[in-house]
Amino acid sequence: MSPSVLIVDDDPDIRNVVRIAVERAGMVVHEAADGRSALEQLGRTHIDLVALDVGMPGMDGFACCKAIRTRSSVPVIFLTAHDDEIDRVLGFELGADDYVTKPFSPRELVLRIKAILARGQPAGTTEAIHGDLHIDFNRHSSTLGGVDLGLTVTEFAVLGVLLGRPGFVIDRNAMIDTIYGGNTSLSGRTLDSHVRNIRAKAKALGYEDVVETVRGVGMRLGTCTA
Known part of the structure; x- marks a missing residue:
């Protein structure tokens, strides 16, 4: 369709x-x-x-x-x-x-x-779990401690990229290319806005460390535990 x-x-x-x-x-x-x-x-x-x-x-x-x-x-x-x-x-x-x-x-x-x-289209792995974070790519579902995070498509994509390499620091430009593709002039501030939204939604559920920033390098997935 x-x-x-x-x-x-x-x-x-x-x-x-x-x-x-x-x-x-x-x-x-x-x-x-x-x-x-x-x-x-x-x-x-x-x-x-x-x-x-x-x-x-x-x-x-x-x-x-x-x-x-x-x-x-x-x-x-x-x-x-x-x-x-x-x-x-x-x-x-x-x-x-x-x-x-x-x-x-x-x-x-x-x-x-x-x-x-x-x-929004699943590719490869259909589910991933890290700490209390659970993502189901087929259902476009993301839960933290069993509670729906209510992510937008782009926020979901950001967490999906980080969850693909838990513990590794991912360069912001590389993340922008992965999420938006090569046809973009978006700045790091755009990505930062989506990350702030993810952190705010996670914090509302009692999680402070879902996305960690490594200053001057990039970001990585936190422990995702309350």
């Missing part, structure tokens, strides 16, 4: 440009002109990824993403005219998987969509 992408933007011209590019890539496209319409579509239609504009009237993209995360872990890419770090950090804290600044290349957006969707 072809992936289904929901494009949410109040500008019909942008929706049209993105729709053409995404459909040419073999995906099914749904459209919404505002946040509330997007939430309604998510409630009645199977969606594999949401491309979400930030600056919409009424319910903006941040509010929409926050509402999405209360009901779904569907991947979200923000489309925004702003390139401020504070906006990027807020977006990732709300659970976004990626961030594309306008004006953007439709081809680049399609590549990022494909990269995110590929993160």
Whole structure:
């Protein structure tokens, strides 16, 4: 079945440009002109990824993403005219998987969509356990001490890479390449935002050491024990 992408933007011209590019890539496209319409579509239609504009009237993209995360872990890419770090950090804290600044290349957006969707596809090992951390790649399930962590697709991918080599320090650039693929200009700050989210979710369950940073080198999986 072809992936289904929901494009949410109040500008019909942008929706049209993105729709053409995404459909040419073999995906099914749904459209919404505002946040509330997007939430309604998510409630009645199977969606594999949401491309979400930030600056919409009424319910903006941040509010929409926050509402999405209360009901779904569907991947979200923000489309925004702003390139401020504070906006990027807020977006990732709300659970976004990626961030594309306008004006953007439709081809680049399609590549990022494909990269995110590929993160949800299991390959090789189907399950992995380290301390109290248990990941099931087929079910896209991640639990800590038996409790669901509620990770986004990208957060899940970050833990998956670390769990592939427990105890080893992984260079940040190597991790970005593994998770996002070679077609990316993402900075280490983007990865750091996802790691902060993982740590916050783990801390809420009483775990302080899920991801350890080795300054100047990279990061590694902690003991994952309370």
